[in-house]
Amino acid sequence: MHSVGGWVALAAIRHIGPRRGRFNDPGGVIEPNSVTLTSLGVFLLWFGWLGFNGGSMLAATESVPLIITNTIVGGVFGILSTLALTALRYGKPKALDILNGSLGGLVAVTASCDLTVPWMAAIIGFVGGLVVIYVIDLLEKFRLDDAVGAIPVHLGAGIWGTLAVALFVETPEHLSAIEFLGIQALGVLAVGLYVFPLSMLFFYVSGKLIKYRVSPQAEIIGLNIVEHDATTSTLDLIRQMSHQAKSGDFKKPVTVDHQTEAHHIATFYNAVLDRVNREEAEKDSALERLTWLAEHDPLTECLNRRTWHERLQTAIDTADPTATFGVAMLDIDHFKNVNDTHGHATGDAAIRHVVQHTTKVLLDIDATLGRLGGEEFGVFLDLHQTPLTQNEPYAAMEKVMKSLCVALETTPLKVGDKEISLTMSIGATIYQPGELPDTAISRADQALYVAKRNGRNQVQMTSSR
Structure with missing residues (x-):
């Protein structure tokens, strides 16, 4: 038998x-x-x-x-x-x-x-x-x-x-x-x-x-599912894992009834997901930090020279044809004396002090500030903004720049029980449609040189000529 x-x-x-x-x-x-x-x-x-x-x-x-x-x-x-x-x-x-x-x-x-x-x-x-x-x-x-x-x-x-x-x-x-x-x-x-x-x-x-013999699909899924529409905790788990594999979204853990054997698999799978997501978050955070450092000056948190220049180019390329941009170069007066007399730590504090008060003045204006190196900074802004339209562009630019000089001159840097007076010289110009950004920057830089030669703590405006 x-x-x-x-x-x-x-x-x-x-x-x-x-x-x-x-x-x-x-x-x-x-x-x-x-x-x-x-x-x-x-x-x-x-x-x-x-x-x-x-x-x-x-x-x-x-x-x-x-x-x-x-x-x-x-x-x-x-x-x-x-x-x-x-x-x-x-x-x-x-x-x-x-x-x-x-x-x-x-x-x-x-x-x-x-x-x-x-x-x-x-x-x-x-x-x-x-x-x-x-x-x-x-x-x-x-x-x-x-x-x-x-x-x-x-x-x-x-x-x-x-x-x-x-x-x-x-x-x-x-x-x-x-x-x-x-x-x-x-x-x-x-x-x-x-x-x-x-x-x-x-x-x-x-x-x-x-x-x-059943179909290959039925063999993989199981006859209890194909022929009887039954479901199991293991199948539910597989479906969730399959969805994650197809979508590429692994942020949410899978969920399975705690009373089933599949719960043990889901627990370990979720532990793997958690580890992967943590490492992914750490990697994203590190990448974000590296990107920030590549674009900013760590001391002042301003844009660095390269990024500031790129932002200026992008603003010009994407601006409305009627937009008018002002470009300015800023330099802290006698900054070497501050470093030599009070030390580099005070020099760093002075740079941060200048950025703080410059940013405060520009708070209501869509302006972009960048540290170009040492004690030198660059600023560009759209002169068709609502706060500036009451003056023609040249006068509006000059008014904003003078307010920067006044704000810094009237607010000395306090270091312990000492007060250190700081001033800045500014050269500014109006960007002319069709010219290269570097041309406007060079013109503002020349105006800055004139401001320093004429006694510092002042604004020198220059035309396109």
């Missing part, structure tokens, strides 16, 4: 083929969804086996206790043999092989459970467990995918159990031991030659009418 089922199973897996990734992917081992439920299934088989073997007598005879005992002994020694073999092979016992080994022991002892004694049942079950392991190896070698181990258990252990009858049961009077073994082997061969070809033919013909 077991051999028949095993031969049919072999024909079935030959027709259907291996599961996706079973032999193509590295490792290729497809673990069961739950070892606990698998163990429960084997336990239920054990329970049924006792009734099947014991009930085969069709009466509560005196041989039933021996049959049940031999059945249990065969299964237990199937466990022991597979436990020992897998521990030797892999360094630790493998639960799934041990479960199949126990069934192999039960199958092997079934044929002779009413004709042997327990020590014989122990040997038969022990070898039955080993046969299961080696048939599994044989299937792996020929790339035959038996998802539930039906062939190793029923065909492999079934053949061994059939042959074991001749080895452990008393030989009939009219036969020799060799003849008895030959008859059992002939029975194995006859069953194989009859059942296997017939099963292959059956699956070939019926396969033309019905599909024994």
Whole structure:
């Protein structure tokens, strides 16, 4: 009976083929969804086996206790043999092989459970467990995918159990031991030659009418989802992870019911996400800081020379054709004396003081201030702004620049109990449409030179000529 089922199973897996990734992917081992439920299934088989073997007598005879005992002994020694073999092979016992080994022991002892004694049942079950392991190896070698181990258990252990009858049961009077073994082997061969070809033919013909294999998509998703619209916590987790992979947005953690096994996976996945997001935030922050440092002067937090010049060019390029820009160069008067007399720390404080009061004056005006180097600064502004339109551009620019000089002159720098008077010289001009920004900057710079030559602490305006 077991051999028949095993031969049919072999024909079935030959027709259907291996599961996706079973032999193509590295490792290729497809673990069961739950070892606990698998163990429960084997336990239920054990329970049924006792009734099947014991009930085969069709009466509560005196041989039933021996049959049940031999059945249990065969299964237990199937466990022991597979436990020992897998521990030797892999360094630790493998639960799934041990479960199949126990069934192999039960199958092997079934044929002779009413004709042997327990020590014989122990040997038969022990070898039955080993046969299961080696048939599994044989299937792996020929790339035959038996998802539930039906062939190793029923065909492999079934053949061994059939042959074991001749080895452990008393030989009939009219036969020799060799003849008895030959008859059992002939029975194995006859069953194989009859059942296997017939099963292959059956699956070939019926396969033309019905599909024994589901679609690749259904195989990946699972039949409980495709055919019954069921859902699981694992599927919910996969869907969330798949959405994140497609969208590229990993900022939100995945959520799974805490009472499910998938929660453990989600917890570790979220820990990875958290680490990645933290590192990404740190990288963005560092990049933002580096970008800021590349564009600004660290001491004053003004734009540096390069960035200020780029902003001026961009403002001119994107401005309305009617826009008028004022460009000015600012220089702190006698700044070297401040450094030499009071020290560089006071010099730095003086530069920050100038920026602070310059920024305050320009607060209501859309002006861009930059530190061009040392004690020199640049300013450009759109003179068509509402606060400046009451004067023509030239006068408006001059008025703003003079207010910068007054603000600084009337607010000395306080260092401890000392007050240090600071003034600035300014050269300013009006940008002319069509000229290069550097031309206007050079013109303002020349005006600055005139302001310093004429006594400093003043504003010198220059035209386009």
